[in-house]
Amino acid sequence: MDTIAALATPPGKGGVGIVRISGPLSKSIAGEILKKPLTPRIASYLSFYDSSCNVLDIGIAIFFPGPNSFTGEDVLELHGHGGQFILDLLLQRVIELGARLAKPGEFSERAFLNDKLDLVQAEAISDLINASSAQAARSAIRSLSGEFSNTITEFLEKLIQFRIYVESSIDFSEEEIDFLAEAKVLSTLKDLRSDVNNILQVAKQGVLLNEGIKVVILGQPNVGKSTLLNGLSGRDSAIVTAIAGTTRDILRESIHIDGIPLHVSDTAGLRDTTGIVELEGIRRAWKEVEVADLILFMIDGGVGLSAKDKSLIAQLPADIPQIFLINKIDLLDAIDQRKLNDDFAGIAISAKTGEGIAALKQLIKTTIGYEHTGQGLFLARRRHLDALQRCEQALIQGCAHMEGHIAGELLAEELRIAQQALSEITGEFSNEDLLGHIFSSFCIGK
Numbered sequence: 001m002d003t004i005a006a007l008a009t010p011p012g013k014g015g016v017g018i019v020r021i022s023g024p025l026s027k028s029i030a031g032e033i034l035k036k037p038l039t040p041r042i043a044s045y046l047s048f049y050d051s052s053c054n055v056l057d058i059g060i061a062i063f064f065p066g067p068n069s070f071t072g073e074d075v076l077e078l079h080g081h082g083g084q085f086i087l088d089l090l091l092q093r094v095i096e097l098g099a100r101l102a103k104p105g106e107f108s109e110r111a112f113l114n115d116k117l118d119l120v121q122a123e124a125i126s127d128l129i130n131a132s133s134a135q136a137a138r139s140a141i142r143s144l145s146g147e148f149s150n151t152i153t154e155f156l157e158k159l160i161q162f163r164i165y166v167e168s169s170i171d172f173s174e175e176e177i178d179f180l181a182e183a184k185v186l187s188t189l190k191d192l193r194s195d196v197n198n199i200l201q202v203a204k205q206g207v208l209l210n211e212g213i214k215v216v217i218l219g220q221p222n223v224g225k226s227t228l229l230n231g232l233s234g235r236d237s238a239i240v241t242a243i244a245g246t247t248r249d250i251l252r253e254s255i256h257i258d259g260i261p262l263h264v265s266d267t268a269g270l271r272d273t274t275g276i277v278e279l280e281g282i283r284r285a286w287k288e289v290e291v292a293d294l295i296l297f298m299i300d301g302g303v304g305l306s307a308k309d310k311s312l313i314a315q316l317p318a319d320i321p322q323i324f325l326i327n328k329i330d331l332l333d334a335i336d337q338r339k340l341n342d343d344f345a346g347i348a349i350s351a352k353t354g355e356g357i358a359a360l361k362q363l364i365k366t367t368i369g370y371e372h373t374g375q376g377l378f379l380a381r382r383r384h385l386d387a388l389q390r391c392e393q394a395l396i397q398g399c400a401h402m403e404g405h406i407a408g409e410l411l412a413e414e415l416r417i418a419q420q421a422l423s424e425i426t427g428e429f430s431n432e433d434l435l436g437h438i439f440s441s442f443c444i445g446k
């Protein structure tokens with residue numbers, strides 16, 4: 001193993017900047033730079049020296065001998081003053097002494113390879129740093145502390161026990177059918193299937209918290225889309241005027257509902273026009289729809305549902321959830337509203353006064369399937385969902401094999417697939433491509 005080094009604090013100016021070093025040369029690098037021996041895990045206040053024995057900086061140094069360190073290797077931390085220039089000099093000195101610059105995520109990758117963390121925990125470090133709400137941060141901590149991994153591991157143990165039973169029944173082929181025909185086998189299999197489905201449901205919430213959803217606001221010009229964007233974000237980011245065709249570029253704002261990030265885009269009003277710029281805006285609006293997780297389609301309550309609205313609604317992709325909004329209800333009386341609701345099942349709001357916005361937020365949550373239980377959530381990634389889904393699918397297949405003709409070999413094969421899919425989550429079973437993909441998305445120094 002070579003020795004890696006990187007800035008552990010973000011670039012820029014700060015009170016303190018930390019250079020972190022991991023690998024076999026950590027100890028000798030400490031000796032060269034500090035000229036004094038360090039007591040393991042004890043912070044020492046000392047001078048950092050350059051190659052000509054001039055003082056580069058004065059700060060704190062801590063040495064963590066492996067395996068009791070973050071990476072499991074010898075680790076040295078040099079806490080200097082947080083200036084870009086001074087830290088660059090220190091890092092250069094460390095490189096001169098034989099370390100090389102770490103790649104993104106390489107510290108965490110080494111921690112994983114040395115069994116200090118499993119893959120879920122390593123990912124949780126990155127997710128914790130990137131968390132955009134208190135709920136997301138709390139859930140990331142739960143993943144980091146191993147709650148998600150333990151859930152997976154406990155389930156895996158049950159699955160493996162069952163697999164052993166099935167495999168051994170097959171080996172005694174005479175009695176195979178008797179063994180497998182027992183009601184207990186099918187009921188255990190069904191229990192496993194419902195267990196994995198429960199984990200999957202929690203993981204789905206975790207992905208929502210982690211990644212959020214893309215929401216696009218669509219509708220004809222002047223219905224109030226930009227006003228809604230501004231209202232939701234609490235910022236005056238979109239220009240609002242009574243002139244149709246004001247918005248052309250896509251405007252994006254991120255807001256939170258119960259800690260879930262919503263990436264909201266406001267689009268050009270959809271109408272027939274000959275303006276080149278506006279046409280381009282409308283083209284982009286439709287492109288935005290393609291990548292959306294949720295569409296908010298808005299009409300002007302004062303105008304009502306027009307033929308144009310109907311034709312636009314017909315063009316919306318059926319596989320993306322949609323919420324219909326009747327805006328400007330502050331201009332309508334109750335009778336008008338009721339009439340409107342008869343031919344358009346929408347939620348009545350006023351983007352201008354904020355009426356109905358709380359109800360809209362609630363509806364968004366239920367539409368995307370977010371149940372805020374407040375506890376027990378862990379942060380998850382799409383990768384985890386994919387693995388859990390493959391596991392569930394294999395167990396469903398397994399049930400089918402048992403309910404029809406009892407096919408022990410086929411069941412055993414499905415159980416093998418289920419186990420392998422789950423092992424990918426914690427990284428017990430992983431390949432280099434997957435690891436490269438995960439760790440390269442980290443920042444340098446993590």
Ligand SMILES: Nc1nc2c(ncn2[C@@H]2O[C@H](COP(=O)(O)OP(=O)(O)O)[C@@H](O)[C@H]2O)c(=O)[nH]1
Binds near residue numbers: 222223243351
């Ligand atoms: N009374 C009232 N006017 C609104 C409301 N929402 C938007 N407007 C007005 O409608 C016009 C068009 O709004 P805008 O947000 O630019 O619509 P967009 O073209 O869909 O983005 C502006 O004059 C807004 O002030 C609302 O809820 N009530």
Ligand SMILES: [Mg+2]
Binds near residue numbers: 225266
């Ligand atoms: Mg607009």
